[in-house]
Structure formats: C-alpha cells, structure tokens
Amino acid sequence: MFQVHFEETEEAKELLSFLTKTMSSSLFIEGIEILHNDRTISIRYPNEVHQECLQLLRNSLKGFIIAFKKEKWFEKLLEQQYYYNEAEERHQILEILHSILEGEREDIELLPYIDENEMLERILQEFLSEQPSFYFESFETFRLKPYFEHLMNYLDAAIDEYKMEQEYQAFVHMLRDFLKGRESKYKKIFLVDQDGFQFFIEGGIPLKRSELAKIIDRKLVTNHPIYVDSVTIAPLISIAPEEVYVFTDNMDQGMVVTLKNIFEEKLTVFPLESYPFQEQVKY
Template sequence: MELFSIAARIATLHEADEFGRMVSEANQTLHKKYKSLDISCTVHEKVMLWRCREDDPRFFKGNHLQHVYVTAAKTVAEYVLQVKEQRLVRKILEDEFDFPEPEEHAQILKHCGMILDRGPGPDESWKRRQDMLEQGIRQCLAERPLLHVDGFLTFRAQGYMKELKEIVEYAVDEFLMERQYEEFVHMLKYFVYFQQPQVPLVHLIHKGGQEILLLDEEMKPLQYRNDENVVVERLDQQDLQMEDTVVTTLISVSPAKIIIHTREPHMAVIRTLSQIFEQRIEICRYCPDCHAYFREGGEVIT
C-alpha cells in the first residue's frame, strides 16, 4: 500500500540537490524505525517524486502511519522554508507591488530576507511558519496520500501565504521609509551646504543612546533658536524624535564646526548628523573639554 506520494516541481539544480538531501535524511530516519518501508525518490521532467510504500499489515496496527506523516511533513516544510520561500516572496512582490527598478527589488528582498532567515537562536516567526506548513501537510496526507507541494502552497496553505504577504508588505514599508529618510537627509545636506555659518563652533555631547547636550564654543548650554524658515519633518517617531530638535537647532545656528564628543561614534544618530553636516563634523572620543562630562565607562555627569 502506498503511504504517500509527494511531488515537487524543481526550478533549479540547487533545489533538486537540497530536496534530495532532505529526503535522504528523512528516509534514513524512517528506515531506522521501519525496516520494511519501500522508499524511493526520482526526478522526471523537473518534478521530484518522493514515494513511500508498506505492504506489511502489521505496520498499520498502532500509530506508525501518523509517525511517517509527521516525518514527511517536517521534511517538506523545511524544504519550503529553506528553498522555495525566497522565490514565493519574490513572486508576491512582483504580483502585488509596482517596483519596476531591479535595485528596488533587491533592497526590498533584502529586508524580507532579514525577517525570514532563521538566526542562531529561537525564531518565533520561523517556528510559526513551520508549524502552519507541517499541520497543513499532515492534514492533506491524512485526507489523500498524494501531495503536490506547489499545489498545496497555492490552494491549501492560505495562512502561510498570508503571513508571507504581510512580511513583504512590512519590508516594502521599511524600504519606503528608508528612501524617504534618505531624501530627507539629502534635502538637509543641500540646505546646509548653501548656508553661511553664523557661529564658529558648537560642541555636541553625546550622552549615549538618544541623549544629546548642545554647548557653545565656551562650553556653555547653547540657546535653542526657532527659525520659522526651517522646517524639519518628523519621519520616524522612534529614531528621529531626538534628532528633529538637534538638527533643527544646529541648522538654525549654522555652526562653522561641530565637535561631537561621544563614546559611541557608530550610533545611528551620529551617522545621521555626519551625513547632514559632512565636513563641518569632527568626532572626539576623548579630550580635556569633554573629559569632565564623562565618568569612567562613558556615562555623562549630569
């Protein structure tokens, strides 16, 4: 009796090798427990067919068939997640969104990959998608022991495909936000480039994280000025909430030079300010002027 017959369309040699490797590992696991299983895996016209038979009536006593389905479902789910998922995401992006430029596609797919890829630790998203696939595959095999992976994804895996679409939508939003942010920074760079300096120097004490203190050339608190001609749009409530005020103030006073005193020069806020003010920026990790503001370990004295 045929326990299952699982077919998968193979688009590339890499897909065939990966599916073959996963099936081989699953077959070894099954043979260790059930010596009499007749298992085969063949490729014909870019379709890989994984078949499993058992003619010993003793096999069908107990819960052995369910164990076979669990192993098969886990193998197919891993194959989908590791091999087919990126192609599914690419198709969703092409079908549902209008980004004709290859560079835009690449950036959005990069965002998707960061969300989809399983890291070294526990990954709730990966586990959730894996569970959805495994449950759906086991149900299909219980109803009918013939499964076509691509047909299953199209017609039976609605929850899984819905989650992939939501991931693509999130990646698109991230891409658009980044592009908007880059345009915002470019606009401010252009404004600063043509602006004449109004004060010689501003010291920026980076307390750590999003905390910043602005001082004048005498290391006294800088007086914040509101210039009605300068409008800084808040693009991201998380990342730019602090930067809005700092950038507005710095543009308003237009210093010829800005010394950023920081123990964390690679922070996003420092990179943003360096992008906008470019050659006006000088990074200080330690000097007599800022030494008094920092305790050992980088904490600012308030």
C-alpha cells in the same frame, strides 16, 4: 508511493535537492528509491518504512517551501501586486522582511507570531495522509493559504519599513544639500547630551535657546515637506559648522545617528564625561 507533480521543472529540481539533502543529513531509509522526470518526483519505499518516508517528505517539503517557494512568492507579490518593478527595490524589501522574521527589528510593532516549521508540519501531516499523489500548485493554492496569510503581515510591515527608510534617506539628502555652500556661523560646535542637546562654542561658551532660535534659517522649517527638528537639527544646520563634536553616553540613539548621516566626516562622537567644560553644562 508518494508523487509530487510540478508545473515548472526548476521547482521539481529544487524539491529533489531538498530530498537528497534531508536523506544525507538526518534520515537514511533503507529500500527507498527516489525517481524523477522533468516535473514529477516519485518516492518508492517498502511498506514497513511508510512513516519514516512520510517524515522525509514532510521535512523536505518544509525546507522547499520556507527556503525556496516563499522567496519566489514574495518576489512575485512585490512585483505584480505592489508594483515594485526594480529588482533592487524588491531585494531591499526582502532584506528587511528577513530581518523582521528573524527577530532583528525590535523597533517594529509586535506582529502575530508565526512558527513556520510548526504550521507547515501541521498542514502537511493532514494533507499527506489524504493525498499521497498531488500537484504542488493545487496544494499551494488551497492548503498553504493560511500560511501565506500570516506571512502577509510581515510583508506589509517590511514594505512600511522600506518606505520609511526611503523617506529618511530623502530627508538626510535634503539636509546635506541645504548645508552645501552655507557660510559657517561658528567653525566648531560642541553638543552635550544632557537633558536634550546643549550647544556650546569654543571655550565652553553656551549658546542659549533664544540665541539658537534667532539663528535658525526659516526656509529650513517652512519650505520643506519633511518635518525638521527645530531644537537640535535646524539650529545646527543653520550654523553650518565645519566641525561638530557630540558628547553622549548613548551613541546609538536616533538623533546621533541622524547627525552622523548628515555631517558625515565633520562629526565626531565622544563619551559624555569627556567634555572639558562640565561646569557650564546644565544638569
């Protein structure tokens, strides 16, 4: 017989749920009996299906740890060790964390690869062969330590990414505030993405770099703690156009995304080839 003891009734119920799902989806074992009280799960089985029952318990514990326990552990760590007391902040960090673990954040530096399923399978194989009856909290503290240490790399990366996103949002809001109430030096600006962004006004007339440098409001680049790009963003903000037209073949690049966030509905993006005054563009 296998027995797993918990300190919290909620966790015992969660493991029971994973055991039930595992049995119904992949592993039907004849003669098995699952018993539970508030905080203990017991699995009785005939001796001849010992290995099958062992695999059932391993699979269920892996699901329980990855889908339930890991989330609670991250939540607790964020609140008690990193002092993120707001639930919304923790939620945003966990969203980033999951996207990192699922490989959706290619821009983040390479992290040590972790195959959670394989690592937990190895830990559980060794542990359950020695301990058919155990307290989950002790197992978590002593045997899952390597697993959680690996996950810490991902949590740290998620926190760093969250901080950068917060700084970026503050940067965008600062530039939007700077734009408010400014008089437009030109109603329409055309940005052509060719060897950097080239500035044009109506009629395809180019604005030279020397002209743009004179237009820049010095308060924008000297009075703010966040660095403002002096080649594209600073002159464009200083001009404060009512309409911005961007021509590019790379619509997802960081500069275009940032300009969209700053100018919002004032900005429209077109393919590079659609700019009507190609003869004025420097290639």
